[in-house]
Structure formats: structure tokens, C-alpha cells
Amino acid sequence: MDMELLKKTYVVTGATSGIGLASAAALARAGADVIGVGRSTERCRQAEMAVGSLNPATRVHYLTADLSQQGEVRRLAFMIKDRLAADGKVALDGLVNNAGTYTYWLTLTPDGIETQWAVNHLAGFLLTHELLPLLRTAPYARVVTVSSDSHHGARIRWDDPQLRRRYDGLAAYGTTKLANILFTVELNRRLREESSVRAFAVDPGLVKTDIAMKGTPALVSWAWKIRRSGGTGPEVPARCIQYLLIEPSIQHATQQYWKNCRPARASQAALDNRSASRLWMLSEGLCGIGEWSS
Numbered sequence: 001m002d003m004e005l006l007k008k009t010y011v012v013t014g015a016t017s018g019i020g021l022a023s024a025a026a027l028a029r030a031g032a033d034v035i036g037v038g039r040s041t042e043r044c045r046q047a048e049m050a051v052g053s054l055n056p057a058t059r060v061h062y063l064t065a066d067l068s069q070q071g072e073v074r075r076l077a078f079m080i081k082d083r084l085a086a087d088g089k090v091a092l093d094g095l096v097n098n099a100g101t102y103t104y105w106l107t108l109t110p111d112g113i114e115t116q117w118a119v120n121h122l123a124g125f126l127l128t129h130e131l132l133p134l135l136r137t138a139p140y141a142r143v144v145t146v147s148s149d150s151h152h153g154a155r156i157r158w159d160d161p162q163l164r165r166r167y168d169g170l171a172a173y174g175t176t177k178l179a180n181i182l183f184t185v186e187l188n189r190r191l192r193e194e195s196s197v198r199a200f201a202v203d204p205g206l207v208k209t210d211i212a213m214k215g216t217p218a219l220v221s222w223a224w225k226i227r228r229s230g231g232t233g234p235e236v237p238a239r240c241i242q243y244l245l246i247e248p249s250i251q252h253a254t255q256q257y258w259k260n261c262r263p264a265r266a267s268q269a270a271l272d273n274r275s276a277s278r279l280w281m282l283s284e285g286l287c288g289i290g291e292w293s294s
């Protein structure tokens with residue numbers, strides 16, 4: 001067990017399968033308390049049993065929330081606060097914004113937002129906003145957002161950021177993964193150097209998960225099945241996520257985009273401060289939050 005992790009608590013979204021499940025398992029094995037988040041009560045129950053059985057010394061709880069809906073994200077933040085309080089804790093040591101989806105067709109959430117934009121970007125933005133006071137209370141805390149190499153070549157079309165007028169599922173996915181890095185850049189800028197909270201974005205690489213086989217056309221599922229066969233297991237990015245959550249030496253690292261526990265090259269568009277700031281204001285508006293004072 002890692003003595004560093006004992007008594008620490010981490011929230012992992014999308015912790016019922018793939019990279020999120022592997023990250024929750026790695027953290028629990030290492031001795032941390034884990035709050036996993038999933039959208040299905042049954043899959044949450046199964047994951048809680050599986051992850052909870054890995055280490056009797058840790059507390060593992062799963063909470064159900066559909067992160068495509070902003071009301072659910074806010075409700076989740078309340079449930080996390082209640083959970084911490086029930087465990088006698090006042091601080092949260094890290095948040096992993098991992099939940100992600102790929103939608104081939106244009107679908108809108110009940111809030112009227114394109115689904116990938118809502119789940120892959122806005123949910124992490126809003127959840128971080130809601131949990132920041134708890135993260136600030138920890139001696140040091142991390143916000144790790146799972147992005148992707150597919151942000152390369154993507155750009156935000158400011159006249160139609162959700163691509164609602166001319167939807168293309170892959171382009172929309174790439175845009176949200178670009179948004180993950182821009183969010184990280186702007187969060188760090190707003191938190192400033194001396195903050196105890198630090199944000200990182202991570203490229204998990206190509207990973208053998210079912211992400212493009214959930215509600216997609218048969219041809220897309222088939223193509224993903226072939227493509228993912230060249231990928232790693234989810235335990236590989238889970239190691240990097242754990243590193244970014246706990247490694248003390250990177251608290252003041254200037255590199256914000258990582259892969260395999262090393263800094264990675266993000267696109268110029270992803271590191272553009274003006275776009276990061278513009279996206280932030282757009283996201284505040286879409287989430288109905290006023291000026292985010294950080």
C-alpha cells in the first residue's frame with residue numbers, strides 16, 4: 001500500500017467501465033478511498049462490489065448520475081459532499097473527469113446541448129466548479145481530465161461550437177477532447193501558481209474499451225473493434241492518471257498535457273490562451289453559472 005494515498009479520497013467519473021474502472025481499481029489497490037460515478041445503478045453496484053473487494057482497508061462508494069444533464073451533475077456534487085461528510089472528511093484530494101461518450105448521430109440532451117459536448121466537456125467543467133471548495137481544502141489536490149490525441153487537428157468553430165448545423169460525430173468528439181485541454185489550461189491560469197489545486201489533461205493513448213460500441217451503428221462498432229485491437233489495456237492509462245493525481249514533484253510543472261507519465265505534445269490550438277478564456281466564458285454561460293471566481 002502507498003502510504004501517500006492512505007486517507008486520501010478521489011472522485012472518478014465514468015468509473016463503471018474502461019479507463020475509469022481501471023483507475024478506480026488502481027487507486028483502491030494503492031490504499032485510497034474512491035468515489036466512483038456511473039450512469040447506471042446496476043453497473044455502479046457491480047463496479048462498487050468489484051473495486052471494493054480489492055482492498056479491505058479502503059472505502060469505495062459509487063454514485064449514480066447521468067452527466068449529460070446539468071441538474072444531475074449538480075445533484076452529484078451534493079451527493080459527493082454528503083459522502084465525504086459521512087466519512088468524516090472535509091476535503092477532496094482529486095477529481096478525475098473521465099466519463100466520455102462517442103455519438104455518431106446528432107443528439108441533444110434534455111438541456112438542449114449536443115450530447116458529446118455535454119458529457120465530454122461541460123460535465124467536467126461544471127463538476128469541477130461545484131467541487132472546487134472541497135479540492136481547495138486538501139493540502140494539495142489535482143483535477144485530471146481525460147482528453148485524447150484526437151484533439152490534434154480539431155478546432156472550435158465559434159459560430160457553431162457544438163457542430164449542430166453540420167454535425168460530424170468524429171469532429172464533434174475531437175472538439176470536445178480539444179476543449180478538455182483548453183479547460184485545463186484556463187483552470188490553471190485562474191488558479192494561479194500558488195494554488196494548492198493543479199490541473200492536468202491526459203492522453204490515454206489507444207485503449208481497448210467499448211467506447212465506440214455503445215449505441216453506434218454496426219459498421220462503426222465493427223471498425224472500432226478492429227482499431228482498438230492495437231491498443232493497450234485500460235490499466236496503462238490508469239497508471240498515468242494515478243501518477244498525475246498523487247505525484248508531489250509535478251505540483252508546479254508547467255506541462256499540462258501528459259501521456260504515459262510524461263509530458264506530451266498538445267496542439268497549438270489546445271494551448272491557445274485566448275481560446276481557453278473564450279471557451280471558459282462560453283461554458284459558464286451554457287452551465288448558467290456567473291463569473292467563476294477562483
Ligand SMILES: NC(=O)c1ccc[n+]([C@@H]2O[C@H](COP(=O)([O-])OP(=O)(O)OC[C@H]3O[C@@H](n4cnc5c(N)ncnc54)[C@H](OP(=O)(O)O)[C@@H]3O)[C@@H](O)[C@H]2O)c1
Binds near residue numbers: 016018019067204
Ligand atoms: N478508449 C480509447 O482509446 C480512448 C482514447 C482517448 C481518449 N479516451 C477517453 O477516455 C475516457 C474513458 O473512455 P473509455 O475508453 O474508458 O470508454 P468507456 O469504457 O465507454 O467508459 C466511459 C465511461 O463513461 C461513462 N459515461 C458515458 N456517458 C455517461 C453519462 N451520460 N453519464 C455518466 N457516465 C457516462 C460510461 O458509463 P457506462 O459504463 O454506463 O457506459 C463509462 O463508465 C473518455 O473521456 C474517452 O474520450 C479513450
